[in-house]
Amino acid sequence: MRFVSFLLLLISILLYHYYSTYYSDDMGNETLPILIIGGGLAGLSATVEAATLEPSVKVILVDKEANIGGNSAKATSGINAMTEPGDSLDAFERDTLASGGGLSNPDLVHKLVHESEEALAWLKLQDPTLDLGVVSQCGGHTHPRTHRCPPAPDGRPVPVGFRTITALKDRIAQLSNVQVWTSTRVANIYPEEKRVRLVKEGETLDLDVSAVVLTSGGFAGQTQELQQPEGTKTLLSEYAPQLLNTATTNGPWANGDGVRLGLAAGAATKDMEHIQVHPSGFVDPNNPNSGSKFLAPEALRAYGAVMLNADGHRFADELSRRDVLTKSIFEANSRGRGHLPPDYASCYLVLTEPMIEQFGKATASFYAKKGLFVQCNGLDEVAAYIQVDPTQLKDEFTRYDMHVVERKNDTSVKAAPDAFGKTVFPNPITSDGTYWVGIITPCVHYTMGGLAINSEAAVMSSKTNNPIPGLFAAGEVTSGVHGRNRLAGNSLLECVVYGRTAGRSASLYASEN
Known part of the structure; x- marks a missing residue:
């Protein structure tokens, strides 16, 4: 009987340390882990940035799918950055604002454009073999600035989204303070209580966290009226019913889970009807x-x-x-x-x-x-x-x-x-x-609307219009950058620029709180 009691105690201790490991700083203070929800390019960028900025803080990346990558892995057009002769930051910014039709947040667009070259350099820093040297001029652009990968030496195509995701996955594998939990669904987030509830391997788990970063994508993947398998109304049917039963380029995982989590936590939204x-x-x-x-x-x-x-x-x-x-x-x-x-x-x-x-x-x-x-x-x-x-x-x-x-x-x-x-x-x-x-x-193809954020990727409260403490977001789950219409190549760029920003903001918040 004593052996059974001891075994149960040991299992409890191991589970506690697996799910809720604290890291101590030099002063002996315990720091809760940062939780990043969504394993596309924004989530991977946030994970790398948070983990490398403060190596003493654990970062947990969760994704409801069996594999990470999301819609980012399907991207083919490329990632924008102003690198070609004749182009300018002003021209890039004007093109983005013009495409947004007056609904884009100028501050968010300014940051996106002015950090584009740095974003490209940062990706190459994570994987020096990443080649984004093919540049083309896509619709709505006044200059060539959309970068993608050349074919492999044997002639095989190298899709830019999949290749970029692979580069960051490999980088994350090198980081000892990162854990990746796949097939894990987040049921609720409680930023003010520094707690989340998730379902992992069929079990419900309450996890204490220092900050939460939402990077779970948009809601363009389910164009039917009811969401599968839950049977609730899809966000698309609520905000753009005229598009029901239209074909989609998205995977079914793009169902707006992150938007719903943010709404339940009191987040403001913007431009939800613009698809x-x-x-x-x-x-x-x-x-x-x-x-x-x-x-x-x-x-x-x-x-x-x-x-x-x-x-x-x-x-x-x-x-x-x-x-x-x-x-x-x-x-x-x-x-x-x-x-x-x-x-x-x-x-x-x-x-x-x-x-x-x-x-x-x-x-x-x-x-x-x-x-x-x-x-x-x-x-x-x-x-x-x-x-x-x-x-x-x-x-x-x-x-x-x-x-x-x-x-x-x-x-x-x-x-x-x-x-x-x-x-x-x-x-x-x-x-x-x-x-x-x-x-x-x-x-x-893409949902321009989502959670409202500021230029530091903090999610804004619907009640106070101030940042919700400890809650950050990046990528298609957010709004403000694209307005009425997104330029080709700006989605991957947004994922890197604001994913890094969200990871950095979450890491600083965790250290200070």
Whole structure:
């Protein structure tokens, strides 16, 4: 009997130290661990920053999924940073504010832009082998500033989101004061009581913490009315019911858990009704009504891809902002004609072989193997595929290429825009070689709204409009940076800039309190 009692006592002690280990500073004072909720790029950035700033404080990163990475691991367009000649901080800031349509917080945008180069350098510091040297100009940008990875030496594609996540995961594995708990769901947070309640391995656990950082993403992953598996109403159905049953590029884990935790703790929210519908999700011809779509990266259009309606005509500036381009696709009204699905708006995306080479043939070939690209030998085959007259299609391409030639012949003079306002023409579209043709449709992609934060990533109270002590947040769970519409590449940048800020703020708060 004594042995059983001793064994139970020993188990209790071990569990206590596993779940609630305190770290002591040089004065013998005990410091509670920092809890970071969400293992995407924002959470990983916060974890590394907090753990390295104060090595004596334990950092616990929890994620409800079996693997960390979240939507960040799926990112393909890149991460923004002002590094190219001719660009400027002012131009980058203007582009971001213009895209936000007057709803962005200027202070948050200023910080995002002015710390962009440092963010890129910090990522490379964590993993010197991380190569973000491919730079393209995406929609809404006045200069090239979106960085991604070149193909591997053997030609395999290197997705920027997955590669960046891998770099930070490897860095975290080197930090002795970090624990990562996967398959762990946070049920409640009580910042003022310095306590959280979570469910780990089927057991409910109350954990004492010094600070909480929410980095759990947005709520664009469940576009049905009811959330699965809980059966409660989705946040999307509450704030943007017009988008119910629209396809999404998100994983189902993006259901707004962090927003709900913040609301329950008294947090303010902002811009919850502003949901970004990305103009280019790939349509799988073998499963056109799938509710989940592969994103057709914006970099495809950055290298000159054109968009055609069912009649084989261009109808928009392919490098417009995402919201503008999405509206244009809906207005093109090409449903159910040719290969285009009858149930929702879509159009054709057409690239030449040189565009594909510049984008990355290995990545494009991956999409082709998935059935998302059809390869056509010459313009006549393109016309036959989309079921239009080849002469008419040739005329359309010739008109486009006139602008390409005009800018190539006289780079010193700003040429007039085309009929759709386009001023950047990366490559000619007329070619005797192979064309790559895909079908794209607008998809729910990103939630601009979320918890209100200040420039130190502190979550603001809905009652006092002051920071909630000990509660911080970063990434898509927050609001204020993107306003009505997010620029391509600013999401990964926000994750690093504000993830680091949140980790730093949480670490300082833990040390001072």
